[in-house]
Amino acid sequence: MLGTPMSNTFFHRLAYSCLLTAALSSTASAQAPAAACGGDFAAFLQGVKAEAVAKGIPAEAADRALEGAQIDQKVLSRDRAQGVFRQTFLEFSQRTVSQARLDIGRQKMKQYAEVFDRAQNEFGVAPGIITAFWAMETDFGSVQGDFNTRNALVTMAHDCRRPELFRPQLIALIEMVQHGDLNPATNTGAWAGEIGQVQMLPEDIIAHGVDGDGDGHINVKTSSPDAILTAAKFIQSMGFKAGQPWIQEVSLPENLxxxxxxxxxxxxASQWFSFGVTPRDGNTKFGDLPAALVLPQGRKGPAFLTYPNFNVYLQWNQSFIYTTSAAYFATRLSGAPTYQKGTPEPGLDDAGMKALQTKLEALGHDIGKVDGILGSGTRVAVQKEQARLGLPADGWPTQALLSAL
Structure with a gap:
């Protein structure tokens, strides 16, 4: 994906799996052993084959999928050198939601109008939502990654850092080989195993794959209809409700x-409206839905109400900046105007953020690591301290807050 380092979406998307694993570890560990990893590579591959066969996959398919498999040191290097996300919402969204991408996106929506109509009719997902992900993940399929997918998953499953996440994806890849939907020797994608024009994992493709072009196969790498419909079914599976909004730009009163x-x-949402929060599109018919007021750069910057459908974006990628940008992108493709930039107060640089996090940690707040990143824990702590100090508690860290602390 172009907006953030390729395959970071994988780890954000699997964050829920990590949390679930941790929450259930006390019982799961007694019921099932951890996935085997490390050790002799040939023995590891034999174990993978045995697991695939136990799941009903023919041994021949497993042999075909694993023949020639090897550890890719570049995958391990990329995994251990993941960058951190430091851009503001304005910086990231203005770069990713460009006029060129909007123009191409609208052209794609017209080119595949019948496919998008099917996606909306069968799965309730609007064309703009799918197209925004398509653009942000691979620039409409032009940048899908050049790592051999089989080797990437073999490498990450053999590595003992997160085998419980990657081994199931390797088994699913073998099933894709069985179905004739993937050539293990030639298929390429992201370094962590994501495949295709919307960068999906093998398990998700197996569970939600749709043959959109009628050729009898599901190929999300080369077939745009397959990718569009598979993405739509996947989005629906995450709880997307047809006909409901996901994000809505709003104007704010001086005091809230x-x-x-x-x-x-x-x-x-009706309570926000009663406070004076005003949708720019004038639509208040979803007042009964729960809504959160999100201020990516504080009360003086862009402002949005997020509705239950926004949770789908958080499941796709838990980066707040990415998800808000993707959701905004989808509204633009659906006819919304450019957001109002406002005049947000300057944020803190890396040194300032680390100094702030150190102070917040000393005050007893759980902000995770002191890393200079404005994550959810830091935002919550900032908001609490702003309220305690009598400052507008909008969750945006400024020099004024750092000085006050």
Missing amino acids: PWEKSGLGNEIP
Whole structure:
């Protein structure tokens, strides 16, 4: 994906799996052993084959999928050198939601109008939503990654850092080989095993794959109809509700109960409207839905209400900046105007953010690591300290807050 380092979406998307694994570890460990990893490579591959056969996959398919498999040191290097995400919403969204991409996206929506109509009719997902992911993940299929997918998954499953996440994806890849939907020797994708024009994992392709072009196969790498419909079915599976909004730009009054803003602080949208929050499109018919007021760069920057469908974006990628940009992108493709930039207060540089996080940690807040990244834990802590100090509690860290602390 072009917006953030390729395959970071994988780890954000699997964050829920990690949390679930941790939450269930006390019982799961007694019921099933951890996936085998490390050790002799040939023995490892034999174990993978045995597991695939136990799941009903023919041994011949497993042999064909694993023949010639090898460890890719470039995959391990990329895994251990993942970059951190430091761009602001304005920086990231203006770079990714460009006029060129909007123009291409609209052309794609027209080119594949019948496919998008089917996606909306069968799965309830609007064309703009799929197209925005298509653009942000691979620039409409032009940048899908050049790592051998089989070798990438073999490497990450053999490595003992997260085998419980990657081994199931390797088994699913073998099943794709069985179905004739993937050539293990030639298929390429992202370094962590994501495949195709919307960068999906093998398990998700197996579970939600749709043959959009009628050739009897599901090929999300080369077939745009397959990729569009598979993405639509996957999005529906994550709880997307047809006909409901996902994000809505709003204008704000001078004074609000800012401490009520932020993801996780949902109240009925009608209550936000009663506070003076005004949708730019004038649509208030979803007032009964729960909504959160999100302020990516504080109360003076762009402002949005997020609705339950926004949770799908958080499952796709848990980066707040990425998800908000992708959701905004989808509204633009659906006819919304460019957001109002506002005049956000300057944020903190890397040194300032680390100094702030150090102070927040000393005050007892759980901000995770002192890494200079404005993550959810830091935003919550900032908001609490702003409220305690009598500052507008919009969750945006500024020099004024750092000085006050």
